[in-house]
Amino acid sequence: DAKTTQPPSMDCAEGRAANLPCNHSTISGNEYVYWYRQIHSQGPQYIIHGLKNNETNEMASLIITEDRKSSTLILPHATLRDTAVYYCIVMGYGQNFVFGPGTRLSVLP
Amino acid sequence: GAVVSQHPSRVICKSGTSVKIECRSLDFQATTMFWYRQFPKQSLMLMATSNEGSKATYEQGVEKDKFLINHASLTLSTLTVTSAHPEDSSFYICSARGREETQYFGPGTRLLVL
Numbered sequence: 001d002a003k004t005t006q007p008p009s010m011d012c013a014e015g016r017a018a019n020l021p022c023n024h025s026t027i028s029g030n031e032y033v034y035w036y037r038q039i040h041s042q043g044p045q046y047i048i049h050g051l052k053n054n055e056t057n058e059m060a061s062l063i064i065t066e067d068r069k070s071s072t073l074i075l076p077h078a079t080l081r082d083t084a085v086y087y088c089i090v091m092g093y094g095q096n097f098v099f100g101p102g103t104r105l106s107v108l109p
Numbered sequence: 110g111a112v113v114s115q116h117p118s119r120v121i122c123k124s125g126t127s128v129k130i131e132c133r134s135l136d137f138q139a140t141t142m143f144w145y146r147q148f149p150k151q152s153l154m155l156m157a158t159s160n161e162g163s164k165a166t167y168e169q170g171v172e173k174d175k176f177l178i179n180h181a182s183l184t185l186s187t188l189t190v191t192s193a194h195p196e197d198s199s200f201y202i203c204s205a206r207g208r209e210e211t212q213y214f215g216p217g218t219r220l221l222v223l
Contacts, residue, residue, distance in 0.1 A: 032210065043115075043202045043214035044153070087152075096143070097204075097212060099153040 002100030003027065003090040009104040012082075018075040020103050022088030025069040031092040033064060035073045037084040038102070044087065047073065078107045111137045113205050115215035122193055123223055130188045130218045132203030138183035139205035143212065144176070147200040159186055193222040 005023040012018040024033065032051050036044040048055055048062045050071075055062045061074040075082055087102040112135040122128050132142060141160050145153040157173075159165040159180035167173045177189040186205075190197055198221050204212040 034211070036214075041200075041217070041219070043113075043204075043217045046211060046213060049211060091210065093210060096155055096158065098155070099145075101152050 002098045003031075004088045004100055006086070006088055006100065006103045008101060009106070011106050011108055012075075012078045014080060014107055014109050015077055018073075018078040018082065018105060018107070020073040020075075020086050020088075020105065021070065022073070023070045024088070024090045027068050027090050028092060031090050031095075033062065033068075033071050034089040034091060034097070035060070035062065035086065036089065037082075037086045037105075039081075039084045047086075078105075080107050080109065083107045111135075111205070111207070111213040113139075113203065113213045113215040115203055115218050117218060118216060119219040119221075121221045121223065124194055125192055127189055127191045128193055128220060130190075130201055130203075130220075132186045132188070132205070132215050134184045134205040134207070134213070137205070137207045139186075139207055140183065141206045142180055142186035143204045143206070144178060144186075144188050145202045145204070147202060147217075153202060156188075190220065193220070195222045198222045 034049040035047040038044045050062045064071045085102040085104050114133045116131045144156045147153045156171045157165045157167045159178050161180050161183050165178040180186040202217040204214040206212045
């Protein structure tokens with residue numbers, strides 16, 4: 001079973017920030033939080049990952065709470081092309097990814 | 110990010126035939142490759158894990174004699190669906206992992222068995 005819980009769907013207005021939450025209350029100290037997204041009929045695309053500290057790259061920002069039991073993926077200026085299913089995955093060294101159902105983000109014009 | 114390719118992108122075959130899908134890491138050496146299957150409106154399910162030069166490890170419920178995996182080099186893994194049946198029709202996705210734990214996914218192969 002997936003170690004994370006995400007809302008099944010979210011809407012976001014184009015140009016606004018999309019904030020996607022993820023709960024991982026049973027995360028272990030050596031487990032990372034990974035985010036991927038899957039656009040229809042394509043393979044998942046890596047977005048970002050982190051352990052404790054907040055992370056930012058050209059695609060998104062990842063905010064991890066101090067107790068590491070939850071995190072938020074932020075797409076600062078959502079576009080129509082960001083419409084996808086977003087997966088939050090918790091994984092430690094040597095473990096395999098377990099995909100949950102993810103959050104279906106719809107960016108609306 | 111790293112690039113992983115799959116070939117073919119889609120294939121239609123007759124029931125009882127075998128189909129081979131290739132997965133290549135184009136700009137890094139993949140010590141481990143993974144094969145997933147995704148049915149419509151469902152999430153990805155891991156089928157097997159393969160390390161270069163060794164036998165693949167299959168997840169529970171995945172028939173190793175039906176889904177043959179070969180990981181002959183650090184940049185190539187193949188999945189052969191033997192004696193395919195209509196229930197094997199699915200979206201097959203590979204991923205590759207190098208020194209880091211991050212997996213990079215291929216674009217997927219859509220298999221339709223008639």
